[in-house]
Amino acid sequence: MAKIMVVDDDSNIRELVRLYLNDEGFEIVEKSNGMDALEYAENNTVDLVILDIMMPKLDGWALCKELRELGDIPILMITSKGEAQDKIKGFKLGTDDYLVKPFDPVELVLRVRALLKRYRIAASNVIKLGEIELDRKTYQVIYKDGSRVTIPMKEFELLYKLGSYTGQLFTRDHLIEQIWGMDYEGDERTVDVHIKRLRERFARFESDFKIVTIRGLGYRLEVYSH
Template sequence: MAKVLVVDDDAHIRELVRLYLEDEGFDIIEKANGQEALEYAENHRVDLVILDIMMPKMDGWALCENLREFGEMPILMITAKGEATDRIKGFKLGTDDYLVKPFDPVELVLRVKALLKRYRISTASKIQLGGITLDRKSYHVIYHDGRTATLPMKEFEVLYKLGSHPGQLFTRDNLIEQIWGIDYEGDERTVDVHIKRLRERFTDCESDFRIVTIRGLGYRLEVYSN
């Protein structure tokens, strides 16, 4: 399931959000302030962030702005600040949606699902590519004989992105924007390097799936068996 980072200095709000979202099968990570949340997001995959504005150490405005440097992920603000100027500021900094306290938890769940759907983030944490399974929760590759392997995070994300949409073409710019973020300043050859490494890792799985180069355009993954 999708991993949701909940950031609020009010433990009761965090618990309320966690209970309702866990009932829907989401994986919830709680943080009490923006600094802790940013440190977590820098080192772990997060599919959606729910954050408060008024927090110690780093407020929601700053957290939202920093998270946008990681690329495209849904951000939902929950706050007591309901004035139009605050909502406008939030949207300018990159939030996708806005709920004012007190809020209806059922509405929160619906908004979370809508954001994930808008971003086309799968609520499943595993996909199968022929004889192997990719587990996005653990970043493990599970082989049909029970063996497991762990990939570097970016390599896994590239393979998972391609594998989630078999047959779909992804340009290098698509992959950079969705995995490295729109502010990534490196060369697009980074994508080529990661594709080359993935091909080398999975030479024994070419009867199951293959990453195909579409010359001048990008890459797509083709699955041959399930």
């Protein structure tokens, strides 16, 4: 059973979310402010966090940033702020998805399930992108005919990261931190260069998957079903 932490200073919102997610079999932990939520996450395993932006002690922006430093925890923001710049800020800080109040509880449940599924795929060692597979144990690309090809390590890690979370936006800064490390002294052009190489290397598989540029933000990988 997945454990989900709901962080909101509005008890009515917390109750609504808890009722719907309890019905789906999830275990719910409720916190009314960001500081208590961070303390809990530091000392307990949490499978997903649903958080509000406007909260006392530690707001949603700061909490999202702190949670990202703890590890890869799925984060869903629920807020009354619907402006585009707020969504962009949320994605840059590391949120995975975004719902604006008032929201449909059924849509919330669907998004929670999708996020958990996406993260479970990412935790495996083999992911499938159309007719190719990426094997993280050997760092090889496996083609439909069974042949295996080794590609440069950073290219593999970049494609594996994007392919593990299909449809999710990654900023250049986030990708540098995840793939090259926080001590990397180069600039974000490095990501663009590696993306260009991956697009050229897998150009013939464009009908299966494609790395899409989101102007001013970063990249996401889209997989097409046939």
